[in-house]
Amino acid sequence: MGKKIVLIILFILPLVVYLFFATGVNKFVNLPTLTKNVNEIPSWNSLSNHKVQLQEKITILGFLGDDVLTEKGNLFNLNQKIYNKNKEFTDFQIVMIAPDGTQDDIKGIIAELGSISDLTGWNFVFTSHDSISNFHKSLKLTETLDPAIGTTNVYIIDKDLNLRGRKGKDLKGEEEYKEGYNTISAADLHNNMSDDVKIILAEYRLALKRNNKRKI
Structure with a gap:
């Protein structure tokens, strides 16, 4: 016995x-698709002076708004909890959209972040308030931008220009809908977003392995 x-x-x-x-x-x-075929980023000015695009990239997309300096802590959270853990993935990037005129403030933030982290995968693009508002509408989100034309939420866009998030029943059997991740909340980034980014990266790794096997 x-x-x-x-x-x-x-x-x-x-x-x-x-x-x-x-x-x-x-x-x-x-990871469920919430919105298909969101707009590609137009030829807006970028801090690197290179064209920034979403197509063929797994993107964390954010809208900084006019009050850029108040978002500094949120960018640090995003950098530590999400970017640093996934920056080795070649097609992974973070894109922040900000109003024209905020370039100098963002350069200051980058200087601070760059002293503790490699920011190769970070991109900042600039345009008018109206253009930012129209682009945000293409995501078909339930939330709207704040009066400063920004939000503390960030979003996952896949290589095919689809907004990804949570939709359906969670592990507890309860209905869940999650389109954005709050950069103010280290817990939301560390738990929810970190898990969801892992899922979408694993999804593409699996697809890559399958394609390689077919070629063989």
């Missing part, structure tokens, strides 16, 4: 645990 209990602990229990976690992972193999 004792030997049977030992065998169960050594062989059966680990298998049950594996199947439990495997089931949980499979439930979130794909």
